[in-house]
Amino acid sequence: MRAADAVSHAGHAGGFPATALLPAVMFWAYLAAALRLRDPGGPGWAHRRTVSFGLGTLLVAAGLLAPGDDFVGHMWQHLLIGMLAPLALVLGAPVTLLLRTLDRRTARRLVHLLRHPAARVLGHPVTGLLLTAGGLWLLHLTPLYRATLENPLLHTLTQAHFLLSGFLFTWSVAGRDPGPHRPRVPVRLVVLGAGVAAHATIAQLLYAGVLVDVPATGAELRAGATLMYYLGDLAEIALALALLATWRPERPTGRPATRPAAAPVRA
Template structure:
């Protein structure tokens, strides 16, 4: 899977100072995510309000996955190492972060006057258009087609700036898609269940098709990468099977969120379990 206990690609010496510096981005990003969430929890508890331990655990897991993707243990010079980063940053970590409901935590901990600007942003048309599940799918999955079918991948190997911007895109686009599909956080004018499921299935199919395309054209894709065909084939397999696992987790999250919001209310209605069942059925 392209994981090796070696310094991260894109330059760097083997001395202790350089090796320690390579761990710095991972540690800083993880620490910032965890610290921000814990500050929100402290403010909430200071107001005498509780918070779900499962949400906390989910967000902390997401922060750890983000940090793991950025560690030197993931050799980003290999195709499989790059693909592991894509899966961690763009699919698995966003699901865990979104299920931690950080926006709900923020709103709950803010004073009433400070909530209004945040609520206004959530209701704004630009955010509505950006966070629509179809838009989020294009940004998340469509960005992968742009990356692997154009010279952008080769550029990310040569440029540190592009390489880090790519990581940021993976994380933000993945978070936006997970939030649009299954996030427990408020999302005004979120499409109905049917639309979100349809887009999720379509996005999963597009992701799997791209993985198959990379596998079948491993000798020429990604263009200019310099990877051996066998290396790209292994990365494509990781992309295919890892993507299916992430889609399954997101599907479970969709139905879990639906049940919390709708299923429990239906279950509390008298006779709901037997509605439509003939007598003696």
């Protein structure tokens, strides 16, 4: 009997996973802050952002509750938690909402923290790419995936890693929140292209069963790899569209902005 069938996948061994309550808590906190801004006299908050963040928490919950006893279920969990949910969460602009609801002194400290050199390195798209793609390669090309089948805590930590690294990568590429150290859009597009290539390569290795260490049949590997390849492509296309939606062409340097001539003032 295979290891994937001999043990119940971590997070479902004890029935309803307690971690599935975390998305509900996240959305409750977000909704409370959004409603606070929509009080009479408040600056307001866009409904589309609330809907987007709510969709993201729903996708996280779906990934945590999805059966992961086989490799196809594991791949669904990865795509929901690590790729689709982070995009919806990022489009909800949670950092902007937090800055608007905090008092001025605390918000100023948070802004200074975002401008710290360490935050600059952590928030760079290359860092996010190394965490997401590197984690994906490490999970499937080493005995780590086998270990997550036997260790519920390790499986939970792996899911947390993919959620946080996916959020960081998505935020650094196409975040609506303030990012004072984000590189220009062409640079982010190149990094995103590298992520697409890394994702497609690991999917092809899984499909062929080459160099990977996954306790699954050939049919399961091919089904999971196909799911990763095509649904992952859709998630990355959506991320690219979100990035292009934020692109504002820069004005050429050295050319002063033209202003309409002022009308003559009459006495």
